Amino acid sequence: MSQLKRVKIYTDGACSGNPGPGGWACLLKYGENEKLYSGSDENTTNNQMELVAVIEGLTSLKERCHVTVYADSQYVTNAFNRGWLKNWENNGWRTKDRSPLKNKELWMILLELTKEHEVEFVHVLGHNGDPDNERVDKAARAQIKR
Numbered sequence: 001m002s003q004l005k006r007v008k009i010y011t012d013g014a015c016s017g018n019p020g021p022g023g024w025a026c027l028l029k030y031g032e033n034e035k036l037y038s039g040s041d042e043n044t045t046n047n048q049m050e051l052v053a054v055i056e057g058l059t060s061l062k063e064r065c066h067v068t069v070y071a072d073s074q075y076v077t078n079a080f081n082r083g084w085l086k087n088w089e090n091n092g093w094r095t096k097d098r099s100p101l102k103n104k105e106l107w108m109i110l111l112e113l114t115k116e117h118e119v120e121f122v123h124v125l126g127h128n129g130d131p132d133n134e135r136v137d138k139a140a141r142a143q144i145k146r
Contacts, residue, residue, distance in 0.1 A: 004066040004118060005030060009057040011071045012126075012136040013049025016144050022049040023143025025136040026057035035060070036135070040143035047075050049140065051106040058113040066118040072126030072133055080121045085111060 008029040015022035022044035028035045037056055041049065050073040058067065071077050079085040085107060088094065093101045093108075101107065113119075124133050 004064060007061065007065045007067045008132075009054070009067055009069045010124075010132040010136045011050070011053035011057055011069060011073075011076075012133065012140045013046055013051070013053050013073065014137070014140040014144055015044060015046040015049055019043055019045050021144050022046065023140040024049040024053035024056065025139035025143065026053045026060075027132055027136050027139075028057060028060060029132070036139060038139045038143050045103075047073070048103055048106060050076050051103055051110060053136070053140065055106065055110050055113060058110075058117065058119070061117065064117055067120070069119060069121045070124050070130075070133065071121065072124050072137075074123060077121040077123040079107070080114070080119075081123075 010027040013022065013024045021040065021042055023038060023040045025036065025038040037060060050071065054069055054071065054076060088101050088107065093104045095101055124130050126133060126137065
């Protein structure tokens with residue numbers, strides 16, 4: 001049984017225009033403690049912001065943890081839960097149709113970060129009443145306007 005701290009990270013990304021100005025947010029929860037991080041990019045995509053939110057959340061951890069990442073992005077959750085990321089890596093960072101993988105650099109960073117922790121990904125439905133998902137959604141959208 002793992003003695004690692006159990007951390008929850010809620011993540012979301014948002015974009016206006018796609019590509020266009022975007023924002024990301026992540027909410028880290030450990031016991032009664034929580035910390036919200038957010039940021040923006042002037043010219044990005046929604047998928048990039050979704051990835052950055054997870055990367056920033058994992059990067060902020062100061063020690064190896066058991067992490068449950070909650071995301072409303074199937075792009076992120078399916079990449080891990082359905083083996084898409086492993087397939088892309090095995091195919092030389094190419095998709096099933098052999099085209100170059102979009103956001104390869106972000107995926108490579110995220111893959112390395114997941115090796116530093118025990119990470120599981122959980123898909124949550126966006127705009128479905130989950131208070132923590134709603135918080136990161138609001139924070140990510142607020143970053144677009146900055």
